[in-house]
Amino acid sequence: MTAPLLETHDLVKDYVIGGELVHAVNRVSLRIQRGEFVAIMGTSGSGKSTFMNMIGCLDVPTSGTLLLDGIDTKTLDSDALADIRNRKIGFVFQQFNLLARTSALDNVAVPLIYAGVRAAERRERAQAKLEAMGLANRMQNTPAKLSGGQQQRVAIARALVTDPLILLADEPTGALDSQTSLDIMGIFQKLNDEGITLVIVTHEPDIAEYAERRIVFRDGQVIEDAPVTSRRRATAA
Amino acid sequence: MSELLSALAGWGVNIAIAITALRTNLLRSILTTLGVMIGVFSVILAVAVGNGAQVSVTQQIATLGSNMAIVVPEPERANGPPRPGDRGRLTERDGDAIARQVPGVNAVAPQIRTSVQMVTGGRSASTQAIGSTEDYASISNLATEDGRFLTKSDVGAATRVVVIGQTVADKLFVDINPIGETVRINRVPFTVIGLLESKGSNLGTDNDDQIIMPISTLRQRLSTGPAQGPDDVTLLFVGFEDEEALVAGDREIKSLLRARYRVSKGKITPFTVRTTKEIAETSGQVTQIFQAVLVAIASISLLVGGIGIMNIMLVSVTERTREIGLRMALGAKRRDIRNQFLVEAAVLCIIGGAIGLMLAMLAAAIFQQVADFPAPIGWDTALMAIAFSAVIGLAFGGYPAIRASRLSPIEALRSE
Ligand SMILES: Nc1ncnc2c1ncn2[C@@H]1O[C@H](COP(=O)(O)OP(=O)(O)OP(=O)(O)O)[C@@H](O)[C@H]1O
Ligand SMILES: [Mg+2]
Numbered sequence: 025m026t027a028p029l030l031e032t033h034d035l036v037k038d039y040v041i042g043g044e045l046v047h048a049v050n051r052v053s054l055r056i057q058r059g060e061f062v063a064i065m066g067t068s069g070s071g072k073s074t075f076m077n078m079i080g081c082l083d084v085p086t087s088g089t090l091l092l093d094g095i096d097t098k099t100l101d102s103d104a105l106a107d108i109r110n111r112k113i114g115f116v117f118q119q120f121n122l123l124a125r126t127s128a129l130d131n132v133a134v135p136l137i138y139a140g141v142r143a144a145e146r147r148e149r150a151q152a153k154l155e156a157m158g159l160a161n162r163m164q165n166t167p168a169k170l171s172g173g174q175q176q177r178v179a180i181a182r183a184l185v186t187d188p189l190i191l192l193a194d195e196p197t198g199a200l201d202s203q204t205s206l207d208i209m210g211i212f213q214k215l216n217d218e219g220i221t222l223v224i225v226t227h228e229p230d231i232a233e234y235a236e237r238r239i240v241f242r243d244g245q246v247i248e249d250a251p252v253t254s255r256r257r258a259t260a261a
Numbered sequence: 262m263s264e265l266l267s268a269l270a271g272w273g274v275n276i277a278i279a280i281t282a283l284r285t286n287l288l289r290s291i292l293t294t295l296g297v298m299i300g301v302f303s304v305i306l307a308v309a310v311g312n313g314a315q316v317s318v319t320q321q322i323a324t325l326g327s328n329m330a331i332v333v334p335e336p337e338r339a340n341g342p343p344r345p346g347d348r349g350r351l352t353e354r355d356g357d358a359i360a361r362q363v364p365g366v367n368a369v370a371p372q373i374r375t376s377v378q379m380v381t382g383g384r385s386a387s388t389q390a391i392g393s394t395e396d397y398a399s400i401s402n403l404a405t406e407d408g409r410f411l412t413k414s415d416v417g418a419a420t421r422v423v424v425i426g427q428t429v430a431d432k433l434f435v436d437i438n439p440i441g442e443t444v445r446i447n448r449v450p451f452t453v454i455g456l457l458e459s460k461g462s463n464l465g466t467d468n469d470d471q472i473i474m475p476i477s478t479l480r481q482r483l484s485t486g487p488a489q490g491p492d493d494v495t496l497l498f499v500g501f502e503d504e505e506a507l508v509a510g511d512r513e514i515k516s517l518l519r520a521r522y523r524v525s526k527g528k529i530t531p532f533t534v535r536t537t538k539e540i541a542e543t544s545g546q547v548t549q550i551f552q553a554v555l556v557a558i559a560s561i562s563l564l565v566g567g568i569g570i571m572n573i574m575l576v577s578v579t580e581r582t583r584e585i586g587l588r589m590a591l592g593a594k595r596r597d598i599r600n601q602f603l604v605e606a607a608v609l610c611i612i613g614g615a616i617g618l619m620l621a622m623l624a625a626a627i628f629q630q631v632a633d634f635p636a637p638i639g640w641d642t643a644l645m646a647i648a649f650s651a652v653i654g655l656a657f658g659g660y661p662a663i664r665a666s667r668l669s670p671i672e673a674l675r676s677e
Contacts, residue, residue: 082590083671103594109670110592121587121674125285137274138592182591 027094028055029189029221030079035088037074037244048074050244051088058189061216062223063232063252066241072225073194075241079223080113080192081105093189110138114183116193120175122167122182128154129163132182139186153181157211173204180211190221197231209234210258234258272604279605282577290609293573297613297650298620300563305621305646307559309636310628311552316635318544322537324460324468326402328507330536332359332497332514337533349531353476353492355521359499363513365506368396371476371494375483379433379472381444386432389471390423390446392479393498400500403473408440408455411475415454419477424455426469446472449482462633507536563649566613567657574606574661585665586673599666606658607651614650618643 037049049071056062064072077083078090081097090097093112097105109115122131132150141149154163157177167175176196183191193212197205205228213234216222226232233256240248283290334351356369370393377390397403398410405424415422423446430439439453451474460468476494499514501507511534518524518532578585585598593601618638625636 077671080590082674083669103596106589106592106594109590115590121583121590123584123587125281134588135591138588138594138597143273186592 026058027091029058029060029093030056031089031091032079033089033091035075035078035090036086037071037078037083038086047244049078049085052244052246053088054239054246054249056190056221056223058221059216059219060221060237061212061235062237062239063235064223064225064239064241065227065229065232068227070241071244072241074244076192076194076223076225080115081109106138110135111186112189114180114186114188114191116176116179116183116191116196118195118198120167120172120179120199122175122178124168125166127164127166128159128170128178128181131167131178132185135182135186149185150181153185154178156184157181171204172200173207176200176204176208177211180208184215184220188220190223191215193222193224195225195227197226197228205231206258213258230256272600275601275604276608278601279608282581282605283608286577289573293569294609294613294616296566296569297563297610297653298566298617300559300566300653301614301617301646301650302621302624303559303562304556304649305618305638305642306624306636307555308552308642308645309621309625309638310634311548311555312637312639312642313629313635314548314551315545316637318548319541320461322541322544324402325537325540326400326498326500327537328501328504329400330499330501330507330510330514330534332499332518333533333535334496334531335533336529336531349518349522350490351494351497351518351532352490353494355518356494356497356499358521359497359514359517362517363499363510365502365510367500367502368400369500370394370397370400370498371496372397372498373476373479373493373495375479377446377472377483379429379444379446381433381442384433384435386429388426388429390479390483391471391473392476393473394476396500397473397498400498403460404458405455406458407438408453410455411473416475416477419475419481421449421451421478421482422454422474423451424457424473425453426457426471427459428467428470429472430456446474447483504538507538510534511536563653567653570606570609570654571657571661573609574602574658575664577605578602578661578665582665582668582673582676585668586670586676589668589670590674595666598668599662602662602665603655603658606662607654610650610654610658611647614647614653617650618646621646 033053034051035049035053036047036051039046039048052075064075066072074083078085079092081092092108095108097108100108123134129147129150132153133146136146136149151163154160157180159174159177159181162170162174167178170178191212197208200208209231212222212224222235224235232238233252233254236252236255238248238250238252239246332351334349353371356371360366360369373392375390377388379386379388391397393411394416395411395413403410408424410424411422414420423444425439433439433444434442439456442453443450444453445451457469457473462468480491499510501510514534515530515532519530522531524530588598622638625638628634628636
């Protein structure tokens, strides 16, 4: 049997706020297999983002172990972590985080710069991902000239451009209206069908129903972890 | 090879990112560049003026003549300020003795000077008259453009002949050839026998504003102020065969003169021997110090420019913390972030440096026209300017760039 894509053991992240120790993430142990579509839920401040940032190698755990694709991330230096973020992980943010005054095409190509890909190939690959997101005729637009849903699709294209193993999305629909949110979930489901692993954080129970597994956080701990019973399918866009 | 190419491509990307970032804050970028521009401008101009001084001094020394020594009847300055009693005498006979007894001497020309008033055809000019001998021309690199120089018989017979400089000729003669004309010098009629080739001017001294006549004539016909004896001279020009003879000649002349004037042991030599070699060396040192001081002063403005760069880069890093976090999330390594900001600082500085260099070249050209003073800017200076501004960029952009690269990805990403 292949190792899980992602495995945590007693993962802890502590913060000191006003002299008081806060366990933002408190001894979380879980596994995510290849091809899973996981939704993380929980009240505000329950530690969802903190957990996502650690499994995305953006933040360093206070203690515990994180195995990514079989590699213990404790053993990696900052360059190796940057490399993992570049090649194995794709991030989608609530606020899209596109570079202003930069075309959709150039935005999507950014991760390829850091992967050392030549300019011509960067262009080709970024173009292909944008086309797959239905943005073939918006490639030269800057973010200011795109709708929220279009911006998020550019961001998804950027997350996918290095063909990562896993997509991490912290409240990807948080800044979108409900119809656009459903479009984005449709895209995620399609990507998942194509084999990519997805972990999304959401506040909305119906959004979570597009995933196949639901994990609920409270006070930094996992209080529920179960398959989604009444799974929804987005009508193909 | 392919690694080198991809490294170059990486820099190309950084340059593209830098230019986008600089264009985004165009006015701020221009103002920042201004600091470096002014700094590079003043440093380059200082170098150019220093070079010009060096060139000018070299030219001036060349006009003195090569392998030549000047003997003056006063003690060396190093022995303290000269007192009236220290002043020695120097005569034409001393010159003869030097010519005969000091090895390697080609010729000796004595010199006395006086200011004179010249009149001809209703025009007049005042100038310096130099009394010397036929050897003066060869020793001090003088040549006639027209007519001839003094001869041995002119000096022997104390004829009333004169060789005039270009400036004097221009003042006295319009549209006529001065050769063969008669001029009255302090009321005494002289015949112009030669016109000197122009030697230009050095730092405000016009080398062509002089006339030369036989030393014997000057003594007999024109009053020369108080002299201790009939053949006293102001100074002696001694021409040597080569540099080796010149170097040795310095001491030879002094000991010969000490013997001739019976200067007892332990007393200071009342003569100074200045060789062209020494003059060149001291002048070279002086101009080098002059240049160093100029460059040091100008460097302060470059330093200020550099601090401006650092300030703006720190602001830029703070403003773009979120972008830095995003780039890190997308896979940028620390060195990618560092290089991005280094390139940005270097681009600012190189643009500022290039404009500063062009302005300095323009200013040097104007300076050369207006002040008639050479201020050369060579390729080496230009390259140095560009390299220097890149170094400023790296030095002052280095700290902000390293600070940016050390940010934690998540903290950078979360910043507002
Ligand atoms: N950088 C930080 N410094 C100090 N405390 C922090 C920091 N980041 C998070 N926390 C604390 O950790 C706890 C968990 O925060 P986290 O952002 O993970 O919550 P969340 O579940 O994502 O909440 P939300 O749904 O509001 O996004 C909170 O109590 C928060 O105050
Ligand atoms: Mg959160």
